[in-house]
Amino acid sequence: MLTKDLGNRRQSLALEINDVPLRGEGKTRPALYFGMSLGVTFPLNILAGIPLYAWLAQSALN
Incomplete structure (x- = not known):
């Protein structure tokens, strides 16, 4: 029950933030x-x- 309540609070907060x-x-x-x-x-x-x-190019030439 606690996790469901926390999920609802997160969703509610996300909706409030998007409305700003x-x-x-x-x-x-x-x-x-x-x-x-x-x-x-x-x-x-x-x-x-x-x-x-430059280092890669020098390494490729040697």
């Missing part, structure tokens, strides 16, 4: 998402991707 409108709903800014994706991937490529690729 998001701030700025309907106003997406694609430039922001593009900039954020570059802000994450570009440093990772510089710090890890290029050295890893």
